[in-house]
Amino acid sequence: MTAPTISPMVTDTRIAARAVDLTRIYGTGETAVRALDAVSVDFAAGSFTAIMGPSGSGKSTLMHCLAGLDAPTDGRVYIGDTEITRLNDRRLTRIRRDRIGFVFQSFNLLPTLTARQNITLPLDLAGRRPDKDRLTTLIDSLGLSDRLDHRPSELSGGQQQRVAIARALITAPEVVFADEPTGALDSRTAAALLTFLKQSVTQLGQTIVMVTHDPIAASYADRALLLSDGRITSSIESPTTDSVLAAMKQLDA
Amino acid sequence: MPSTAMLTLAGSQVRRHPGRIVAVLLAVMISVGYLTATLGFMATETHAVASAITARTAGADVVVEAEDGIAGSLQKPLDLARRTPGVQAAEISYQAHGLINRTTQISVESLPHAPRLIWSTLTQGRWPSDDHQIALGQTAARQQNVGVGDTVTVDPGSGPRKLVVTGITDETRSLFSGQSQTGFVVPGFFKPAETGGDLLIIGGRGTTPDRLAADLSQRLGKDVTVQTADAYGQQRVRSLAQGADVFRNLLLIFGAIALLVGTILIVNTFLILLAQRRRQVGLLRAVGATGGQVRRSMLTEAVITGVIGSALGVAVGIAVTAVASAISGSLSAGLIIPGTVVPAALVGVLVTVLAALGPAGRATQVSPLDALRPVVDAASDRRISVLTAIPSLLVAAAGAGLIGYGLRAGNHALLLCVAGSAMLAVGILIGVKLYFPTLVRLLGLATRPLGPVGRLATSNTVRNPGRAAATGAALMLATGLIVTLQVGAASVKESTNLMFDQHYPVDVTVSSATKLPSGVARRVADVPGITATAPVRSAMVSVATAKRQKAQLRMTAGNTIGSVINRGAGTLPSDRVLMDAFIAGSLDIHDGDRVTVRHGSWSREVTVQPSRIAADGALVVPPDLLAAAAPDAPITGVWAKADPNAGVVEINSALTKITKDHPQLVLSGSLTNKASYVKLLDTLLTVATVLLGVAVLIALIGVGNTLGLSVIERSRESALLRALGLQRGQLRLMLGIEAVLLAVAGAVVGVGAGGFFGWIGTAAIGRELDYPTVVFAMSVPQTVLVGVVAIVAGVLASILPGRRAARSAPIEVLAEA
16 A cells, blocks of 8 residues: 655555645745745654744644645645645535644633533534544543533633543544644643643554644654754654754754 | 823724724714704705795895785885885785685785796796786696696686786795695786785885884884884794694604614624723733723723714715705705704714713723733623612513503503503613523524534524623614504504494495486496495485474485495394484484484384494485385485405595596595595504614614624634634524524514504503504514514624624634734
């Protein structure tokens, strides 16, 4: 099951998401900013990747383009085998709904819905019934079973983010994009969440792409990509806090 | 202490986000525009009428009237006046009201000598030069269908005379004098001793009207009244203006309702603006702005908005006045914008500022901490304050009590019920928060089949109960008033119809004193909506009672009249004669009394039964009795029955056409009387509905506004939903459902309350007018129409906000707030 032009590194693995020569330019003429400069990268299914880099390095733009939230100026993005850069809004929306999960820094739960309704929202929108076992497993492992009928305003920050993670995982998406998921949390809560994310990768085979600038968060990933000026400058396999810090210092130098 | 920084901020808020205050601008503009147009139009109309009335004397300086008003009495004063120093010219102006071509009212006046006094202009031909000629106003010429060279008959009150039309004149028209017909003849046409008129005097260069009037007053003595032409004109106009004032005040009441609905909308808008700016206000407070400064900034914004809105409103109002008076014809006398427009505009500003007071007060309560909270929590005061419940319940209970008392008390039922209804309505409006969210949630159950979109829409609609309630209240007020009027009018119509049916057992009677002209019976039967006709014969008889009272009455009989008499009016007995109940009363005849009926040499004693069936027949008898008394009695009338569902007004106008061709015919029966009522009520209802439409329009702008602003407020949320897979169409659908829920909930309460108040009003009017039975009627199509309009308007109101929400890119969700 090999495609003719696949990179040697991931020959035997299914690809969950892929960027090919991805370029994103904001503005035109003199004020044009090249946020992404011909970035090509693969994310293997069942992998946990951290995207790192200083502010303005293009890490958020890369994630937005990969997740179909932003349209690249040039290049292609695949989710699984589907090229999403050519899709119209309606089909792209369906891809986001059914095959992508999101976790945001500021939780972004709907204030009018209960925790349970927030979790099942993507399925409701698709008109599908939640898989009972999956829902129960998710809720139990996230420790949310006694908070399900509360509204977001009645939940702590950690609880809100756990609801958001459950919402991202409920559809069993091909890839989950997490944007600074621990940015608004204290270190203990953050550690618990990151452990959960890692477990979902190792135990459930989930694919996760996480944007972060926290070396500790990055150490939970299988691989850390460092971006600078719109290019991937280095890739660290099995990163540790120290190896990431060292690589980032090198960038600054 | 005015703060430049805060003023700048207020100004920039208006400039930077004009979209957010568009609704306020529109509401103020429509309300002020309506008031301005009302004031301007009425002033222009009044002016046109005034200039029409005073045109005859406008060219003069002084007007002299005789005590008896007769022109002949002015001959001596005329001679005296001509010898008075300062008088340049004096002449008698004759005026008579008479008939033209024996049918139509016309005002004929003498053509003045002095060119300055000629107030009308010739559009065709020339002025009359002898007493066999007339120049006709164009309205009269058109109505009589005559032109220059034709002959008309004019009767100035002293007998008809044939006159040749020598010219057609132009005249001012207006809403109130559109049908006035005028004509000019030479002074010699009139007989001074029989004609009304006054003395018109033109002063010389060296004098003023006031001085001249004083001089003449002294010289001419006590038998005449001397006034300046201005004073004379004002006196003539004053009596007329009172009627117009009532009309204007009525229109202004509708304007006040529109303004009230607008106020609710403005309060709402400012509350939403505040919610959106909570962070910003918190930030201002954090960097050192005092609560007072924040409040003043919001009030300044309100003043700016109010001033712009009012100015636009005045401009729109003036434009509407110009168009309306151009249509009615009064524009030719000049566009008058009265000074009262200024207070109207100030009311617009005042209302805006007053509406902003509450929200501005609330702005001072925003704590600096609000600026620091990462996500503004959308949860709001869900609990319902007991304090809101108590006054609304008290006011509603008091109103209900007043209505109950009013309906039982004999006197002042209408006044008590109107006051009670107003209080109950206020109670319903104050307490809107108590029941409106629940109502929306109930209606939201109907959106279940739409899945999460419907559920989201329902919970979004009530997430801020106060805002939803205020938006609904504005709509309730507008639809409630319209339905109240509809139900009231429909019920009064039904009750009045029933009363007429009981009073007039026959729908239509066409009668003549002599033989009915041939073809009339056929034409009546052919009128669409007439289902049955019965010819009647009649002869005059003399009736003598046991108490020796005598009367000449028409004895009527018809073989088939039983088929045209309405049910419930009683049957035709074979052993008795029916006598008009009113005549029976005046002859002191009671049921079962015996009278002697005589016709020529024939006479018979019969038993009388007073009955309304005989209302148009005086004495209705079995056909064989009439045949015995007067074998050769001619057919003198035709009675007819109309389809109860057919248009009363149409049938009546068709019948009137027949009687116009035969002036000796008299048209009577319930239908004719119904027709005039129905026509009046329908006209009033249409006018009131159109006027209240302004309030509905504002209320619907409010729905769009609430929705539009909450879309801004929820832009992050919309973006999130889009990121999670909500299609654009679904997002628009969601907003559409929100708007329809709001509109329908408002309309449901409005229709319910309006129906109730309409019924109360009808019951009260029925008591006041002593109606035997009061019928509650609700026009289903009209009420359904109100509901449909609410739904359609709700959908329309959601289009713009929906487009805006759908435009929001899902990426926005990731941008920091």
